[in-house]
Amino acid sequence: MSLTIQFPKTEYVLLTMPEPNILLVTINRPKQYNALSSSANWELHHVFNWAEQQDQVWCIVLTGTGDKSFCAGMDLVSVADDKKENDATVSLATMPPTGFAGMANRRTSRKPVIAAVNGYALGGGMEILVACNIVVATEKSKFGFPEVKRGVVIAAGGLARLARSVSYQIASELVLTGRIFTTQEAKVYGLVNEVIPNDANVVDAAMVYAKQITANSPDAVSLTKQGLLLALELGSVTDATENWLESSEATAWRSGYNLAEGVLAFKEKRQAVWKSPSKL
Template sequence: MQLPSAEFFLLSIPEPHVLLITINRPKQFNALNPEANFEMSRILDWAEDTDEIWCIILTGTGGKAFCAGMDLVNWNKDRSSGVNNQGSGETMPPTGFGGLSNRGLARKPVIAAVDGYALGGGTEMALACNIIVATKKSKFGLPEVKRGVTIAAGGLARLARAVSYQVVSEIALTGRHFTAEEFKKYDLVNEVVENDVDIIQAALVWAKKIIANSPDAIFITKFGIMLAMERASMVEATNEWMNSEEAIAWRDGANLVEGLNAFANKRAPNWKNPAPLRKKSKL
């Protein structure tokens, strides 16, 4: 499998069917400039369309930061030149910060491996992940209000649906940093590990639990979660989900038959790459 070329990211396959995306801007605490935002969106598009990829891990290099958010130096230069950055397509794609924080169509599970600062857009990306694993030293936060801007890349809406009104208000209105343990208390982090633990290996433990299952079932289940979050009615979300192209691919896929046969015959299933979708559904 040929991985895409990338300027701002390191890409690898640490385990079969698992794509590891490492933000590689350590001097900038892995903050993303506009070019990196668009590049990561293209990488995620590729992963969504590649049948061999069943799960994605996102992390940052350097041991100090997962992602410190937007590269404000570049943003300030753009604003000085008259570019209207916030909310425009100039700094990030429609899929949001890193092409992840406001991504609607998504079937592949994403795990955030956080070691250090995850601030602003870094927190927004982490909140868009299915699983978050973080070291004890890690810090989360949405400090946008301290810079005179707001949380406009999708993270605020995700946060408001994930925690209470008072908790989202505290996080978004104070702009302060939160420890990994605090975010776990709010059910925003799945696991906190010691600082000397290899965060990639900790994330791979979760990835292996996911890819041990049918990829067809994984993809249709994540898509159902996304629809349930996006739609006002649970009944409408379920009906749309079961009539989607994703559901058709799952019902027609070989892995459904394989899973049922393996269960009936008391053997381990032999999962295969799912067949590509005939067309993409839209959220």
């Protein structure tokens, strides 16, 4: 099913809406194993900014074209070419403020993002994954932070997120050795939610989660994700909770249509009929 929505023009990603309220973003650089150049990073930054403003988008699924790679990280060939051409030191100046893929650093999107991984997720690809809410991956997929092997560091948001996701020792092992690890290991570390067979469709598997999410109140989901982000950013549980419940989003949720509708639907023993946040 496809809904009518005006997608922005893109060069490096494909945009579709295969299910109501679910945006599918597909990195489309298969010859580069879906590695991202500076331009591709900025394009994703703008795509996520655009999606944040779309009332019809309640959840996002992110994947890569083909069956070899989700995202192999930064396109180091393009980085090396730029450095040689401009005779300048490689830096993060070409990276958007939201980090790798427009989501790994200062991204405060309230819309859940689900990664559908079929193949390699390396470097920046891992920075994407640790910023996603849910990760589904095939058995054959491979993961890793090989930056130290290339003389670079994990500087687009992923290092801090990894340190909050796994133990200090596991994080240290993965980023200091730069080794590649399996989907099963990633599952044990808590970096992958579900492992599916290689012959299964990873986007379809991710859509199962997306449809479970979009079956819920969109503003309750949005506010809940905000609470998760604040819990990661603020050290105190009390501070995180107070900031969350005193936010303008929480105020809108309390007085909005969907809270009243959810309670009334429960009382009347029926399915709730949710409205997009702009229609509250």
